[in-house]
Amino acid sequence: MEELNFGATAWMLTSASLVLLMTPGLALFYGGMTRSKSVLNMMMMSFGAMGVIGVIYVLWGWSMSYGADVGGIFGNPFDQFGLVGTIYDENGEFLIDSFGVPGIVGVAFQVTFAIITTALISGAIADRTKFSSWMVFVAIWVTLAYFPMAHMVWGGGLLSGDGPFASIAAPIDFAGGTVVHINAGVAGLVLALIIGKRKGFGTDPMRPHNLPLVMLGAALLWFGWFGFNAGSAFTADGTAGLAWVNTTSATAAAMLGWLLTERIKYGKGTSLGAASGVVAGLVAITPAAGALNPVTSIALGAIAGVLCALAVGLKHRFGYDDSLDVVGVHLVGGLVGTVLIGVFATDTGLIFGGGLNQLVVQVIIALVAIVFSGVITAVIGLAIKATMGWRVPEEDEVRGIDLSEHAETAYEEINS
Amino acid sequence: MEELNFGATAWMLTSASLVLLMTPGLALFYGGMTRSKSVLNMMMMSFGAMGVIGVIYVLWGWSMSYGADVGGIFGNPFDQFGLVGTIYDENGEFLIDSFGVPGIVGVAFQVTFAIITTALISGAIADRTKFSSWMVFVAIWVTLAYFPMAHMVWGGGLLSGDGPFASIAAPIDFAGGTVVHINAGVAGLVLALIIGKRKGFGTDPMRPHNLPLVMLGAALLWFGWFGFNAGSAFTADGTAGLAWVNTTSATAAAMLGWLLTERIKYGKGTSLGAASGVVAGLVAITPAAGALNPVTSIALGAIAGVLCALAVGLKHRFGYDDSLDVVGVHLVGGLVGTVLIGVFATDTGLIFGGGLNQLVVQVIIALVAIVFSGVITAVIGLAIKATMGWRVPEEDEVRGIDLSEHAETAYEEINS
Amino acid sequence: MEELNFGATAWMLTSASLVLLMTPGLALFYGGMTRSKSVLNMMMMSFGAMGVIGVIYVLWGWSMSYGADVGGIFGNPFDQFGLVGTIYDENGEFLIDSFGVPGIVGVAFQVTFAIITTALISGAIADRTKFSSWMVFVAIWVTLAYFPMAHMVWGGGLLSGDGPFASIAAPIDFAGGTVVHINAGVAGLVLALIIGKRKGFGTDPMRPHNLPLVMLGAALLWFGWFGFNAGSAFTADGTAGLAWVNTTSATAAAMLGWLLTERIKYGKGTSLGAASGVVAGLVAITPAAGALNPVTSIALGAIAGVLCALAVGLKHRFGYDDSLDVVGVHLVGGLVGTVLIGVFATDTGLIFGGGLNQLVVQVIIALVAIVFSGVITAVIGLAIKATMGWRVPEEDEVRGIDLSEHAETAYEEINS
Amino acid sequence: MKLITAVIQPHKLDEVKSALEAAGVRGMTVSEASGYGRQKGHTEVYRGAEYTVDLVPKVRVEVLVEDGDATTLAGVVVSAAQSGKIGDGKVWVSPVEDVIRVRTGASGPDAL
Amino acid sequence: MKLITAVIQPHKLDEVKSALEAAGVRGMTVSEASGYGRQKGHTEVYRGAEYTVDLVPKVRVEVLVEDGDATTLAGVVVSAAQSGKIGDGKVWVSPVEDVIRVRTGASGPDAL
Amino acid sequence: MKLITAVIQPHKLDEVKSALEAAGVRGMTVSEASGYGRQKGHTEVYRGAEYTVDLVPKVRVEVLVEDGDATTLAGVVVSAAQSGKIGDGKVWVSPVEDVIRVRTGASGPDAL
Ligand SMILES: Nc1ncnc2c1ncn2[C@@H]1O[C@H](COP(=O)(O)OP(=O)(O)O)[C@@H](O)[C@H]1O
Numbered sequence A, B, C: 001m002e003e004l005n006f007g008a009t010a011w012m013l014t015s016a017s018l019v020l021l022m023t024p025g026l027a028l029f030y031g032g033m034t035r036s037k038s039v040l041n042m043m044m045m046s047f048g049a050m051g052v053i054g055v056i057y058v059l060w061g062w063s064m065s066y067g068a069d070v071g072g073i074f075g076n077p078f079d080q081f082g083l084v085g086t087i088y089d090e091n092g093e094f095l096i097d098s099f100g101v102p103g104i105v106g107v108a109f110q111v112t113f114a115i116i117t118t119a120l121i122s123g124a125i126a127d128r129t130k131f132s133s134w135m136v137f138v139a140i141w142v143t144l145a146y147f148p149m150a151h152m153v154w155g156g157g158l159l160s161g162d163g164p165f166a167s168i169a170a171p172i173d174f175a176g177g178t179v180v181h182i183n184a185g186v187a188g189l190v191l192a193l194i195i196g197k198r199k200g201f202g203t204d205p206m207r208p209h210n211l212p213l214v215m216l217g218a219a220l221l222w223f224g225w226f227g228f229n230a231g232s233a234f235t236a237d238g239t240a241g242l243a244w245v246n247t248t249s250a251t252a253a254a255m256l257g258w259l260l261t262e263r264i265k266y267g268k269g270t271s272l273g274a275a276s277g278v279v280a281g282l283v284a285i286t287p288a289a290g291a292l293n294p295v296t297s298i299a300l301g302a303i304a305g306v307l308c309a310l311a312v313g314l315k316h317r318f319g320y321d322d323s324l325d326v327v328g329v330h331l332v333g334g335l336v337g338t339v340l341i342g343v344f345a346t347d348t349g350l351i352f353g354g355g356l357n358q359l360v361v362q363v364i365i366a367l368v369a370i371v372f373s374g375v376i377t378a379v380i381g382l383a384i385k386a387t388m389g390w391r392v393p394e395e396d397e398v399r400g401i402d403l404s405e406h407a408e409t410a411y412e413e414i415n416s
Numbered sequence D, E, F: 001m002k003l004i005t006a007v008i009q010p011h012k013l014d015e016v017k018s019a020l021e022a023a024g025v026r027g028m029t030v031s032e033a034s035g036y037g038r039q040k041g042h043t044e045v046y047r048g049a050e051y052t053v054d055l056v057p058k059v060r061v062e063v064l065v066e067d068g069d070a071t072t073l074a075g076v077v078v079s080a081a082q083s084g085k086i087g088d089g090k091v092w093v094s095p096v097e098d099v100i101r102v103r104t105g106a107s108g109p110d111a112l
């Protein structure tokens, strides 16, 4: 039995709270980017994920992530169903983990990751998706795609340091490049393809209706991300501090990278570009936050900022309607971060003479994540398409999905 | 003399900060729900409460809550007036409480509760109340209603474990079901009755002018509530973690409960419903956060979500203008949480074979709180009505209270 | 080698995160105050500072602030360039400071101060400044003005307890009255003079376009300021708690002071006044947060609220366009706080019989800060004027700087 | 045909709408406006700068009507919008040469 | 000269603009409006209060044209704005006595 | 009576208002509009999608005047709104058959 470490517990409680705030932050970030007739629906996709996963996680989510291993793929959902056996030991004392943090605080921290990951996907399918179908998707996807991936990477499964690839090098995913960003990014791409384009995609402007809201959202995401990354040290120590500083320097560099790319391409740096660069940097440093130093973090951030700024143009080239660039930011940013660990990792990276092993194993886990997430999401997505259907009637899409799905409009129109 | 527990202190400083943020969160939540011509006044009622109580609390608020007991009802305001004797011991060292937390940090935490509780009331009397009367009310109410109630429940008074009812069972109010929510809810109802309806109540729509603001407010409330509930463990331990998880699972369930109720009644779940469900869940779990497990928290949250969704219709049935549903959400949610502890409490609840004692004592403290708050508020409310008066001229109400009370309008009208 | 103090580290990680949030908070506070055609540019000035300084700080910022002393004025930028030697000791273990907090966590905390200080200046030159010139200014000013001032006051330089004036009395600047507020306030004044007035200043109304945004910004500033002030105790102890309570009581009193001043002058207290009073109080208590008690903090806050409310009128009297009152709030508030420490400090203040020494030394450090910041800023400002130029074409200023500098408008205009 | 344009107090919109409906009108177009007139504006205060806003919020209602109905319906609007206070607004009638219903292309009185 | 005023569905604005441009029109003025008519509004729900919004968002387009072009151009607007569904809107033509281009002070057809 | 409608640059509103006031006009109605014309719009950039906004913000001013004043006052508006740059806007005059002051019900010139 470990002794309670009050300081570590304080930081993990704080971190859990910070990460929970990220999802409303995302709701604002995404909501500001939609047209004013669909901002509420966009925000509701995030809030809905909070509702569904907030309940599911304590029932079977924790158990499927960290319960008794089944084939290296997922945890047994019945092992700690309803958190029985997670909270107290046989004497009714709180269980304490190896960092001196109560197990229940670990649950607090992890539920927030499951929520934000799933909510991220919604950006790809904005403005056109039936709310009921989304809510069903959330419940199934988090169960079949997220919990297993969390188990594989963090719960001692296939992609962890205990898995088969660890013989090449121990895979590094500090705070969720594969589990969170590649996973959500691929899911977004698959759903965007299955659900199809918004009416008017490629011809109508569909400009963001409220950019200060987008910037506020990006700010809350950055703030919350300190819990995400520095909290992933699982205690309040030097590693947490390093992750904090890396998160900031990478994010700052990514913002500059995105703005510079815009300036070169269009002559101006935009506020949407700054907000997007912030998120791209946060995404890219996520898996790497504990493995780099602040200077290599700047390099990683800058690369991610530039590449993501270029990647958001791909949807127009290839014609898929990834409405708010889940692919361009989360999939691309997640890949950049996950793979470049092999180059920049302070101990094992290529440029520090660590050879190719780390790079190879990073590529492998990224590929496994892509395939796993792609296949599972496709199955779920197609099943929902065949049964409930995904889309609101075109007429409702034009009139505004806020009205048709939620019987509301975001803003008062005529003063009275 | 206790030794300083740095971890506990870190968490309590964080919690105090989080709870302080709740009041601006409330200002946004309420402000978004008003019409655009009264959003500033609505927000100012919260900010005003921060100003008045931020000053009063260090003068006599702490002393009346936790100072030397006077008849089990309140603390002697002169005992620690101006926090003399609260901060340092006779050697000039910081006093440390039994959790290893400096007493002054306890003051930090408690002042935020006094502020948010009083600010909650403002929702019941939106759009029509003279700002000066509100400011006077705040000063008197927090002194005569809040501090005594805090003393009775948490300061060793009548409703505490040291009080007369404890012989039935120790009353449970973990983070403020009686002190905060029933107290504010009853006060809101009484003031709504004394002050009367807005012009146009029941006929004009009076729809929320900015729903993304409401959702942002609800999100900040949720975030801040982690300080409220998990901070009420007074240290960073397993109980805090449990309160955190219970807060999340109850809130998630309440959101789903409210959305489902709407879907059944109206065919759609609304974003205002989601935001309201969040708050209803947070309210209901407040007294119970340390006494339930995550699964019973789901049950409690779901019940609160459904009941509050139904309760917000009562004002239309009975014709009182509780403008932003302080009664429907805080009074009803507070009652649900306070009373159902008797059913769900892990140790003493009915369904765990704990018998009726806990339930009985919970009902008693709820009733005492209702009567106490109702009487005190009525006296203060009627006194203000007879002296300063409560309402702005009808003409100002129509033109917009922002203009008449604050010489401002919230948004720039014609671009120039 | 110190031992790691987990609790202190938890609080410093939290504080760093809180202070980082202040800059987006400032972006909203300032952004809401501009006209709708320049809100994005205003916000981008804060975000841009995050980008530039987030990178610079880890390269040479920390080293210039806390590296090997050069003449008592600044630290050697190459001493710990890129944080080499800051993070790990010779055994590769994290360096731990005398509070038990890893050095890298100190970096996290300090970078946020550099960012917010520089961002503060932007309010003085709103709506008319070329974004590229601003970005260059940020890089130079933080290097030549901020890092040296931080070194002088906190890094063991001229204005610190080790400096020459300490023979009179140890100068007190708990969290940055000189380094942050006087520094930024003077810089704002100098730039406003160099850059000149907005077209229409003094004749057009230029009213705030979104006051709820301003209030949200003020709230986030208040929230973040707990990290700023209570974090400046560098650990989670009684001093941190005292700073927290002082911050709240001074801020509350300042809000009331500002509102009262408005009520006397105009008959109404405004929401912009409340938000401004909040910031004025936070500014004034910054240097004093650890040196006063909660009651003297009320006095300090009230004085600051009244004086700043009067000071924001000066620009109209003297005709300089300090657009968002960086001088009236930060320079005046910073001076009030810095100087009145000599009156109110619990140990050495005039009213506690401490004599004049503290007051004298406080005046001296304030004057040094004014001169230092004034001269450096003038040199940088004039150099940029002579080279890149500061202003956008008048036509772009009229059409809106968001469009000309960022190719965006903040809000969707015609629904489509 | 005629176009009746009414600039009224915003809080009178519902009454005007109901009155027109009751008088058999089946359509109208509404928009936001600001008025300047005998009704004084108000003073706003922003950080020590006090200034006068002389534009007050109004609502504009436009109704296309048949020639013969113009006077009656203008009267209906006036009665419904009247509170007797300065700032109640103006109603004016102007000639219209043709009206077309977009959906059908029908023009003339049938288009109303 | 004539003024063509069109109240149309917001999502038809781009098509109307293009059609007018194609027909040689070089300027127009656009504003937001809300319409009331045969097109039913919708029901909104706010915390248990269900109520009907009978104003639906529209866009108003105004085009000043020479006398002889009025009928043709009104037709152009109608075709471009037509979807065949209730609520497509109205187009009307009214007389204008004089038009002045502010920049030059020129009036009459030259001002268009 | 006549209705003068002016579509002008937003930043000219104050000058137009003052000029009209000076010319004895005691009321007017103002609203927001967007203009399309010779004045080019601008390019906006959102995440790599660059597109042209050809509607530029304008303000619409409407003034009801007596028949004899129409030409003079239209001229007053034009002078006040003129900057000489493309996009200054249009002013047009149209006939009005009747004006009623809502407050009193008075119609004709008395209603102005
Ligand atoms: N000459 C005018 N032309 C156009 N609109 C006018 C004119 N005079 C008044 N209005 C409109 O009518 C509204 C009410 O006018 P006002 O003079 O304030 O009150 P009243 O009509 O009751 O005397 C104004 O706010 C403005 O919108």
Ligand SMILES: Nc1ncnc2c1ncn2[C@@H]1O[C@H](COP(=O)(O)OP(=O)(O)O)[C@@H](O)[C@H]1O
Binding pocket: D026, D027, D028, D029, D030, D062, D063, D064, D065, D101, D102, D103, D112, E007, E034, E035, E036, E037, E038, E039, E040, E056, E058, E085, E086, E087, E088, E089, E090
């Ligand atoms: N009599 C009228 N006067 C002014 N505008 C009208 C009138 N009737 C309809 N409109 C406008 O035309 C729009 C469409 O009218 P509506 O009756 O809904 O459909 P439709 O014209 O297809 O029959 C309305 O929303 C309103 O803006």
Ligand SMILES: Nc1ncnc2c1ncn2[C@@H]1O[C@H](COP(=O)(O)OP(=O)(O)O)[C@@H](O)[C@H]1O
Binding pocket: E026, E027, E028, E029, E030, E062, E063, E064, E065, E101, E102, E103, E112, F007, F034, F035, F036, F037, F038, F039, F040, F056, F058, F085, F086, F087, F088, F089, F090
């Ligand atoms: N034919 C028209 N009908 C209605 N409004 C017009 C017309 N032409 C121009 N406008 C309005 O006048 C404004 C200025 O016109 P524009 O052609 O840009 O410049 P200018 O009038 O100086 O040549 C436009 O933005 C539009 O609002």
